[in-house]
Amino acid sequence: MNxxxxxxxxxxxxxxxxxxxxxxxxxxxxxAADLAAAIQLQVxxxxxxxxxxxxxxxxxxxxxxxxxxxxxxALDRLRADGVxxxxxxxxxxxxxxxxxxxxxxxxxxGLIDFARAAPPAVAGLIPAVDSARQLLAAELPEHGYxxxxxxxxxxxxxxxxTARGLPTTPDEVMITNGxxxxxxxxxxxxxxxxxxxxxxxxxxPNALEAIRGVHATAVPVALGDHGWDLDGIEAVLxxxxxxxxxxxxxxxxxxxxxxxxxxxxxxxxxxxxxRTPAVVDxxxxxxxxxxxxxxxxxxxxxxxxxWTITIGSASKSHWGGLRIGxxxxxxxxxxxxxxxxYAVDLGSPVLEQLVFAELLADPRPRMAERRExxxxxxxxxVGALRWYCPDWEFRVPSxxxxxxxxxxxxxxxxxAVTAANHGLQIxxxxxxxVHGGLERRLRLPFALPxxxxxxxxxxxxxxxxAVRGGDRSGLDVPVA
Numbered sequence: 001m002n003x004x005x006x007x008x009x010x011x012x013x014x015x016x017x018x019x020x021x022x023x024x025x026x027x028x029x030x031x032a033a034d035l036a037a038a039i040q041l042q043v044x045x046x047x048x049x050x051x052x053x054x055x056x057x058x059x060x061x062x063x064x065x066x067x068x069x070x071x072x073x074a075l076d077r078l079r080a081d082g083v084x085x086x087x088x089x090x091x092x093x094x095x096x097x098x099x100x101x102x103x104x105x106x107x108x109x110g111l112i113d114f115a116r117a118a119p120p121a122v123a124g125l126i127p128a129v130d131s132a133r134q135l136l137a138a139e140l141p142e143h144g145y146x147x148x149x150x151x152x153x154x155x156x157x158x159x160x161x162t163a164r165g166l167p168t169t170p171d172e173v174m175i176t177n178g179x180x181x182x183x184x185x186x187x188x189x190x191x192x193x194x195x196x197x198x199x200x201x202x203x204x205p206n207a208l209e210a211i212r213g214v215h216a217t218a219v220p221v222a223l224g225d226h227g228w229d230l231d232g233i234e235a236v237l238x239x240x241x242x243x244x245x246x247x248x249x250x251x252x253x254x255x256x257x258x259x260x261x262x263x264x265x266x267x268x269x270x271x272x273x274x275r276t277p278a279v280v281d282x283x284x285x286x287x288x289x290x291x292x293x294x295x296x297x298x299x300x301x302x303x304x305x306x307w308t309i310t311i312g313s314a315s316k317s318h319w320g321g322l323r324i325g326x327x328x329x330x331x332x333x334x335x336x337x338x339x340x341x342y343a344v345d346l347g348s349p350v351l352e353q354l355v356f357a358e359l360l361a362d363p364r365p366r367m368a369e370r371r372e373x374x375x376x377x378x379x380x381x382v383g384a385l386r387w388y389c390p391d392w393e394f395r396v397p398s399x400x401x402x403x404x405x406x407x408x409x410x411x412x413x414x415x416a417v418t419a420a421n422h423g424l425q426i427x428x429x430x431x432x433x434v435h436g437g438l439e440r441r442l443r444l445p446f447a448l449p450x451x452x453x454x455x456x457x458x459x460x461x462x463x464x465x466a467v468r469g470g471d472r473s474g475l476d477v478p479v480a
Contacts, residue, residue, distance in 0.1 A: 011048070013055035013063030019047060020064075021413060021436035031066065032073035037417040039074070040083055041428070043094055052094045054084065114419075114456045115427040117253070117401040117445035121319035122370050124359070132354035139350055147338055147346060149175025149326070150353045156360040157326050161310075164285075165298030171331050174338055175348045178325040179283045179313035183246065184210050186279050186309050186327065189340040191216045191243045198236055198245040200228070202404075202432035202441070204253045204281070207246050216243075220434040225395075227257045230266055237274040245271065245278040249300055250285040254432050254443035255404045256397025261297040268303025277333075279309045286317040286367055289375045290398040306330060309337075314356050316401060317370065324348060324356045374401070380450035384457035389464065402445040410439035411467050419463040424456055 011019075016039075023038035024031060042048045054060070057075065061068040075092060078084035086092040148154065154170035161168035176182040191197055193215035199207065201220030211218045219240050221232045228249075236242065249259040249267075259267065271278050280300045286293055301308035313325040329337065359366065381403055382396055393406040407415070412429040419426050429441030444460075446453060 009051075010053040011055065013059035016055060016060060017063040018436060021430045022410065022439055023413065031070045032077060034414075035064070035066070035070065035074035036077040036081075038413060039078060040081070041413060041417045041420075043083055048094050050094055054092045054094070056091065111423050111425060112448070112452060112456045112459070113425050114444065114448070114460070115425050117443075117447050118315065118320045119370075119374065119401070119447040121321065122317075122359070122366050124366050125319060125355075128355050128358040131358045132351060135354050135358075136351055139354075144350050145347050146175070146350070146353075147341060148334075149173070149348060150350065150357065153324075153353045153357040153360070154326075156357055157312075157328075160360070160363075161299065161301075161328055163294050164296070166302045166310075166328075168328055172328055172334060174327050174329075174334055174341075175353060176311075176325040176327060177323050177345070177348050178315060179281060179311045180206055180210070180325075181344075182309075182311040182313075182325050182327040183207060183279055183281065184213075185337055185341055185344065186277075186311075187211065187214055187216070187244065188344075189337060190277055195244070196240050196242040198233065198240070198242040198276070199434065200247065200252065201434055202254055202429070202438055203246070203434075204248065205427075205431045207281075208434060211246070218434045223252065223255055223257065228259055228263060228267070230263060230270070233267065234270050237270055237276055241274075242276055245276055246281070247278055247300070248281045248284070250282055250296075251287060251397060251400030253281075253284065253400065254402050256395070256400045256402065258398065259297065259300075264297055264300050265303045268300055268308070271304045271307045275307070277307050277309065278304065279311060282310055282312040283316055284400045285312065287371065287374060287401060288399045289371055289378060301328065309333070314359075317367065318356070318359055322352050322356055324352050374446065377446040377448070377450055377453060378403070380453045381444060381446040381457065384454050385444070388457050388461035401447055402443050405442045405444060407440045407442060407464075409468070411464070412439045412442050414467050415442065415460075415464055418467050419460060422459040422463045424459045424463065426460070 019042055020035075020038045024034050039048070055063070057068050057071045061071045064071070075084055075086070079086060082095060084092050085095040151170060153175055154173040157173050158168040158170045176185065187197070187210055191211075191214060195216045196219045197211050197216050199211070199218045199220055200223045202223065203220075208218055219236055219242055221229055221236055223229070249264065251258055278300070282299065288296055299310055301310045308329070310328040311325060314322045315325070327334070327337065378397070385392055385394065385403070385405070391408045394403050397403060416426050416428040427443060429438030429443070430436040432438060432441070432443065448456065
């Protein structure tokens with residue numbers, strides 16, 4: 001077969017072995033199938049992009065502590081599924097994973113994306129676009145470059161910070177292309193190769209990828225069932241001397257925990273004493289499902305004003321397609337961040353900023369509707385889990401977009417692989433760990449409509465039964 005070899009980086013055997021984590025089923029004699037499924041999951045999850053060159057069979061076998069025969073058999077399976085292509089003398093590489101997904105037409109049901117915690121657009125987005133079109137006319141005679149962002153949008157974001165207990169001026173706000181863009185800007189300026197970055201464990205996977213992208217080292221502090229280990233954070237700040245911290249203290253992704261005001265005061269004191277700047281991700285702060293964010297604990301920046309960069313985004317509260325975010329920091333630090341931005345981009349789109357400014361003109365009715373919608377979807381997920389997966393443990397989050405489940409046995413990666421065969425895409429717990437692991441954990445978002453959530457959990461329970469060797473088909477239809 002004359003197949004073109006696509007360009008792509010090479011992954012080492014040791015790196016791939018670490019990425020795969022615990023891939024072999026306990027006591028399984030189907031080692032080749034387990035290995036193929038684990039590699040396939042990384043392809044589905046975007047961790048092995050198209051064109052990635054795989055290590056040689058011998059190298060991978062040594063890294064995994066497996067036989068070369070078994071590794072060869074696993075690659076044969078992947079080639080048969082269209083996930084891997086090979087050429088003699090050129091090795092093997094990742095090809096299009098689309099062939100390896102279950103065919104929705106054959107199964108009679110579409111693939112449900114139960115991995116992405118991203119709700120649809122809020123009501124009123126189109127009227128806001130129409131209003132922004134009228135306002136755009138006044139901007140057209142100008143050059144259109146606003147490295148810090150449109151004044152009207154910065155003013156409204158600053159007002160929201162002030163209402164939540166952190167007095168803020170528009171000069172302390174910069175508009176970015178999403179919260180992740182804001183984090184990357186701060187990371188590039190404040191950390192570099194070999195530097196340590198303190199993170200919670202578990203944490204947001206894309207933040208970990210950004211830290212790896214600047215060749216820094218993530219230093220995890222475990223987040224337990226009851227929230228933050230402030231003693232552990234104090235120890236890491238003292239012993240590891242991280243250059244930066246990345247924290248999510250409002251409806252933490254993925255656990256859903258929220259740090260109270262007393263905890264924030266102590267954490268702010270620790271950061272100030274250690275002189276460690278922290279990027280605080282508030283992407284989920286507006287999704288308070290039990291109250292109004294204004295009545296919640298004040299932003300962490302109130303307790304460490306000189307050492308906190310607060311980032312936020314319209315992606316979860318309004319719509320990911322807007323690609324509008326922001327960072328709030330002291331003016332001097334923000335000036336340095338704005339200068340550092342020129343190496344990446346020259347500002348955010350004007351029309352999208354105008355649209356979001358219109359959405360913030362009177363946000364209360366719109367956000368109240370958003371919270372009610374997500375509250376109903378959360379309750380639908382909780383009800384489905386209690387029915388279909390009664391032996392799974394979880395706490396009902398008071399906000400955010402996901403439920404962090406504790407599984408009855410270490411099977412998160414195997415479950416993610418098996419779920420794909422049931423038309424369901426999920427993110428295994430290992431995605432949220434600095435070094436993988438978390439095999440007894442699974443993040444389930446409640447961003448989908450209630451009926452899709454119900455169907456997704458039903459499929460998930462079937463996949464879990466297959467992994468555990470049981471049969472739960474009788475639970476397909478609830479009995480009143």
